[in-house]
Amino acid sequence: MVPEHRYGVVVPVKPPAFAKSRLGGLGDRTRRTLAQAFALDTVAAALATEGVATVLAVTDDHLLAAELAELGAQVLPDATTDDMNTSLVQAAVELVRRDAALRPAALCADLPALRADELSRALACAAGDEMSFVADADGIGTTLLVAPDLARFRPSFGAGSREMHLDLGAREIVLDDVPTLRRDVDTPADLAAALELGIGPRTARAAAVLL
């Protein structure tokens, strides 16, 4: 199934210096390297996805921003330092200012196993006129949120975001063949599960020290 619309995918990327605190037990250097690799592999997969016209990464890390731009992503800094959902909306405003035909989507940056065909399938199921989303593998968070237009793009990422998005009236996209899209990595056990699915090349290099 191919998406019938063109999407602009906003990817929020917390600076690796602070990101993925629940991987801190692996050592600070490994945590940082993994966080960075997750973001690069996620963005690379999104850029390769049918139906995705633009990937806009939002990060305050200027070195990672340069690497993301080299892959082909557009990059913006966070609009505020303490409210990622506001930053996502600001980024979507800019996305649509640059190309009014794009439908906005938000994709978490911690999906190192993400496959382009799975993201494309999920986007194809997001074609309606309501906000829709894909829950994370635990069924508690959200990995992808899609809106038909800017006015209906109301991200509410954070603890328990699946419930928050349902409360906002968003439709859950339930697919049994998108395991890599749902596999966010917060903990070492999540990383092991992602390795089982098959991870992107940057994460494979970063994780090699653990094997």
Ligand SMILES: Nc1nc2c(ncn2[C@@H]2O[C@H](COP(=O)(O)OP(=O)(O)OP(=O)(O)O)[C@@H](O)[C@H]2O)c(=O)[nH]1
């Ligand atoms: N740009 C930006 N992205 C953020 C921010 N906070 C979280 N994110 C991103 O939002 C997504 C989901 O965040 P989490 O899974 O909680 O990631 P995290 O905050 O690095 O992980 P923990 O420290 O373990 O909570 C990931 O893509 C993060 O990079 C922020 O303040 N700014």
Ligand SMILES: C=C(OP(=O)(O)O)C(=O)O
């Ligand atoms: C921010 C989120 O990620 P997590 O719950 O994995 O921290 C979310 O799922 O909305």
